[in-house]
Amino acid sequence: MELGGFFTGACLVGCPMVKMRLAFPFLTPLKTRLRWRMATTTPTTRSSFSLPSIISIIAAIWSFFATALGGLVLAIIAIIFGLIGVLISLSPAKRGGVISTFGVGAGVIGIIAAVIKAIIWLVNRG
Numbered sequence: 001m002e003l004g005g006f007f008t009g010a011c012l013v014g015c016p017m018v019k020m021r022l023a024f025p026f027l028t029p030l031k032t033r034l035r036w037r038m039a040t041t042t043p044t045t046r047s048s049f050s051l052p053s054i055i056s057i058i059a060a061i062w063s064f065f066a067t068a069l070g071g072l073v074l075a076i077i078a079i080i081f082g083l084i085g086v087l088i089s090l091s092p093a094k095r096g097g098v099i100s101t102f103g104v105g106a107g108v109i110g111i112i113a114a115v116i117k118a119i120i121w122l123v124n125r126g
Helices: 016-023 030-040 051-063 068-088 097-125
Strands: none
Touching: 051 068, 051 097, 068 097
16 A cells, blocks of 8 residues: 555555455465455364264164163163264354254154163063
8 A cells, every 4th residue: 555655564455466366366376365365264173073072972872772671771871972063063163963963863762762672672572
């Protein structure tokens, strides 16, 4: 930006030189382009799965192989940890929203399977 014939060192986006560099990036030296690219990119952190989402999916799967009462308890644990995992996955640094939702759904199916196992056990017992 020129002010009274002196160069102040800051050129705004509306400056013709910046417009030319944006239109023709090959005219800008490579070192300047790399410095500009490094200054404009934001560092990203690797997102990781939350512990409740992992617990939820493990408890949901395990509930299908347990007894009726054990399956019911594990299915309830899967639902609780799945809901906690869904809440944690709202953070951009965490993943696992889909896994937590799957854990909740599998927990509900696990409860149904536990009730069916209990009914079969009662029928075969008597």
